[in-house]
Amino acid sequence: MGVKEGEQAIRFLANHPATAQRISLRLAEYFVADLPPQALVDQMAKTFLATGGDIYQVMKVMLSSTAFWDPENKLYRTPYDFACASLRVLNVAQDRNKWLQAFGYSFVAGQAIQNWQTPDGYAFNANTWFTPEALTRRIDFALTVARNAPERSDLYPYLSDTTIKAVMKQPPLQRMGFVLGSSELVFK
């Protein structure tokens, strides 16, 4: 009897409009913007309820929205995100020294891997992570982990003229550090 009641409770919560709002909001905050447009969240929530919680459909709504593609909607990478992105960009995930640096950066930045104690998880909004000192530590990491990295000029078409100009002023083996530290990569 107890188990059945538990299942009933879960079904009740799963079908509740507040649940649809909450899930849609979290997805939109994570993929679109820290303060996503309410209209989009509402549309996603409506889809959630109409499809009985089909996340694929909810995501489709989100990915087809103008808000998702709007270049003004930037997301500031969390330290962990930035660490992973750096390893990918430099193609050094197999290099033990490099991922130790990445691990250390996450720790020092306040996002030690899997170390958040409470069920809400690490925050991922800009207000939490974008502070003056934190930015300088991110730059420290970028310059250190990218030292002597081979240049990836295939990324340059995606960077602004200002960024390219500043990057090209550096000797070739120092350039990737500046690519990583650019606003195009510090945000996403």
Place this chain on the structure above:
Amino acid sequence: MKAQRMLSNRRQAILQTLSMGAFALPGISALADAPSSSGRMVLVFLRGAYDGLSMLVPHGDERYSQIRPNIGIPKPDGTQKTALALDATFGLHPACAALLPLWQQGVLAAIPCAGSPDPSRSHFDAQYHWETGKPGSSSPSAGWLNVLSGMVGNGVGLHALGVGESSPRILSGPRPVQLVGNGLSATRAGTLAESKTREAVLQLYAGNEKMASAMLEGATNRMSTAAMLKTPSMASSNEQQAANNGAGSPQGLALDAKHLGTLMQQNRQLRLGFLSSGGWDTHINQGNVTGLLANNLSNLSNTLIQLRAAFNEPNDVVIVASEFGRTCAENGTRGTDHGRGNVMWLLGNRVQGGKWHGRWDGLAQNQLNEGRDLPVHHDFRGVFAQALAASLGLTKASLADVFPGSRWDDSLDGIFKA
């Protein structure tokens, strides 16, 4: 008081402050400008609910050893293998032997049954209540140290400092506060200490005022913090970077405390300090005279000794607290589970030390909350209010601005000397 958005746009706030454009919240009374308002307050927050009954051991209660057969600390016998007697009721964990002189000097006191009026046993919720100063409320709110920092110096300048944690809720809010990283990272000025590097990055951020000014401000802060922390006394101590998980290990706490002391000594505008550590949630194998908890208590003692050295002016006070306590009886895995009331500690010259304060009803099952936990006889806000009155001159009227809805606990009126 106006509702506050959970903004932590520190860069903007700091630049605002620097250009003397700081706003004042209407209705917030400034602190009384009396001699008693010159002190500083430091809060050491132990995240995870530390086992207060292992630090302040109720050896005088015959039920204690019955309900803690494996994790109990033996009755005092004069050696360091047992509790160190403080009086007929309580003793100190031997790992805290370094604190005994402070107790005997009369600057260290304990309140055995303090806590939150909210019964939540969730670390998440309880810490939120403690840090916003609003037990029972989960709506967005600034940290109470942030609110308080705005009442010091009429809302101009930086008056609160957190060392170790990157973004503690208790310090978050509209007021700018200083946050310094944990351990040795605080002593390193970083790549942007080089002007050549700064110039190059400025070009990278050309036209992006937000990034450029944040970078410059961060670089400047780190250079000045690193300079302040590179004093000879820092260099000669034997600190090691906390290598394990967590931004606040108990070992790292003593180093962070040292940094806090140095920075607050060098900048007298800083009146509020915050430190925290994790590793206290001892559900399994907490040990007794020795073991996991004993090690943590030893590190905590070292931390308090550090803080005593840096904060020993007439009106300075250091407070140690946790979001709730632990069960009085041990559990099936030689640990303890979440409880309610817990021991808060007060350290300072104005403290009526060498004694414990407030209500204590012993460990008889009918005296415990739900037959299992220490009851909460003293709302933590009442304890903080007494401390803030003594060290910062907070008036009872302005108490409502920091802890809305709380009441002055006059049963604690003796914990600070007049």
